[in-house]
Amino acid sequence: MTWITNRWYVAGWDSEVDRTPVARTICGEPLMFYRKLDRSVVAMRDACPHRLLPLSMGYKEGDSVRCRYHGLLVGPDGCATEMPIKSERVPRGVCATLYPVVEKHRFVWVWIGDPARADPELVPDFWPCSTPGWTFDGGYNRVGCDYRLMIDNLMDLSHETWVHQGSIGQHEITEAPIETEVRGEEVLVRRWMPGIEPPPFWRDALRSAGPVDRWQVCHFLPPSSVLIDVGVSPVAAGDTIERHDSGVRGFVVDAMTPETETSTHYFWGMARNFDVDDPGFTARFKAQQGRVFDEDVEILEAQQRSIDANPDLKLRGYSIDEGSVRARGIIRKLAAAELADAG
Template structure:
C-alpha cells in the first residue's frame, strides 16, 4: 500500500491547552484518535467505541478514564474496557492505544506502533525552555496535502506576491539562494543587504526602539526537519553590522516555528508561531506579532487550498521544478526516502 506519511515519527497532535477536561478528537496520518487527560497524564486511543462504533471523543473523562457518550462504556488509557452499566466487560475488545508525550507546550503523537515510540527522537526546542525567549502562535486546519505547506515554507519567494503588504519585497526575488542537505535536515539560506525593511519588520524594529526608516540587512534561513517540521530563522539588522551575526542590540530576529501534521492525503494541521528574543516580557508585542502572523498565514491558507483543488482537478498536469523550488524538492526526497525505508522494514 502506498503512503505519503512517515509513521515512525513524532507529530504535534495538539497544543497543551486544547486538551483540558473534555477529550479531543483528531485525525493524524489517517488515524482517528482521541486525546484525553488520564491520571498518568495525556493519553490517546482509537476514536472508536467497541460497543457500537461511536466516537469516544464525544464522551467525557471520569476518574482518569474515557467514558463513551453513547452508552457509558468506560475505557482506560491503555484502551482496555473497564466498566459499563449493567454489563460485564471482561470479554470486550480493546481499542488501539497510541504513544503520546506532552512537552514544550505541545502534545506529540507517534504515528507508528506504540511499542516502537522513541522519546529520544523528539526535537529539541531551545526557545521553549528558556526565559530568554517568548513564543506566541496558533493553529490552522488546511485542506491541502501537508507537503504543499512544506514547499511553501521552503520557498519564500512567494512572500513578494502573497504577502506583499506585510513581509514581502522585491529584493527576495533578487537574492541568490543556497540549499544544503546535512543528514536529515535541509537548509535554504537567503541574505539581502542594504535594503529597507517591509512593514512587519519595521513594526518589530520600532517595538525594540530601532529606527525603522534606516537600511537593514535581512536574512532567511529555512530548516526542514523530518518528518514534516520547518523552522525559519528570520530577522533584520541595521545595515553594515553583520546581518545574521549582528549584535543583539542592532537587530530584531526570531524563529518562525512550523509544525505540519498530516491529517489525510489532502489535509493537514498547521501549528504555527514565532519565538523571539526581543521584548520577551511584553505581552503586547507577543499579541501584535501573533495577530500579524495569523493574517500572513491566512493568506497562505487560501492559496494552498486552491492549489490543492487545482492539482486534484488536473492530475495529469506536470509541474515545473525551478531553482527556487530546491528546498522543497530536497525535503520531499528525504520524506520519500524515509517512507521507502519504513516500507522495506515492513513498518
C-alpha cells in the same frame, strides 16, 4: 502513503488538550486526546471497542470515558473496565489502541507508528520555543491541502513577494541569491539581503529607520516541520548569515501534521528574542501572523483544488524550489525505508 509513521507529530497545543476529549484525525487515524487528573495526556483511538462510536463523544468519569452509545467504560489504559450490563464480566482484549505521547516545546506530540520505536529524543528540536530569553506563542489552522504543499511553501519564501505584499513581502527576496544545503535528514535554505529597506513589520520591531541586513534561513526537520530563522539588524552592526544577533531575531515555527492525503493540521507561531516581556505585543503579533498565514491558506487550498482538477499535470521544480524538492526527497526516502522494514 505520503507520510512517515515512525516519527513524532504535533497533535495540539498544550493549551488545547484538557479534561474534555479532543478529537483529531492524524495520518488518517481517528484519535482523541485528554488529560488525566494528574495532567498527563492520554492519546487513544477514537472508536469504542464495542460498536465503534467515537469515544470523544462520551462522558468523562474520573480518568475514564464512558461510551455515549451503550455505556461501556474505558480506562486511560484503553481497556474496558465495565460492560453495558454491569453484572457481565469484562472480557480480556476489549481495548482501544493507545498511542505514545509526550509534551515538549508547548506542544503535545503523538507517535502513530510502532510504539516500541517511540523515542522522546526524536522529537524535533524546536529549541527557541523552550530557551530562556525567548518567548513563543502561535495558533492553528486546518488547511485543505497535502501537507507537502505547505512544506514547499515554507521552503521557498520567494512567494512572500507576491502573496504577502502588504506585510513581510518585498522584491529584494526574489533578487537575493539562495543557498541550499542538505544535512543528513535535514535541509537548509539560506537567503541574505544586505543593505535594504526593511518591510513594515521588521522596521517597527527594530524601532529605528534606515537600511538593514535581512536574513531568512528555512530549516526542514522530518517528518514535517520547518523552522525559519528571520530578522533584521542595522547595517552598521556588521552581522552575517552565520552570526546575526545584533538586531531583532525570530523563528517562525511551522509544524504540519497530515490529517488525510489532502488535509493538514497546521500549527504555527513565532519564537522571538525581542520584547519578550510585552504580552500585549505578543498578542498583537500573533494576530498579525495569523492574517499572514490566512493568505497562505487561500493560496494552498486553491493549489490543491487545481491539482485535483488537473490529474494529468505535474508540479514543476525551478531553482527556487530546490529546498522543497530536497525535503520531499527525504520524506520519500524515509517512507520507503519504513515500507521495506515492514515488508
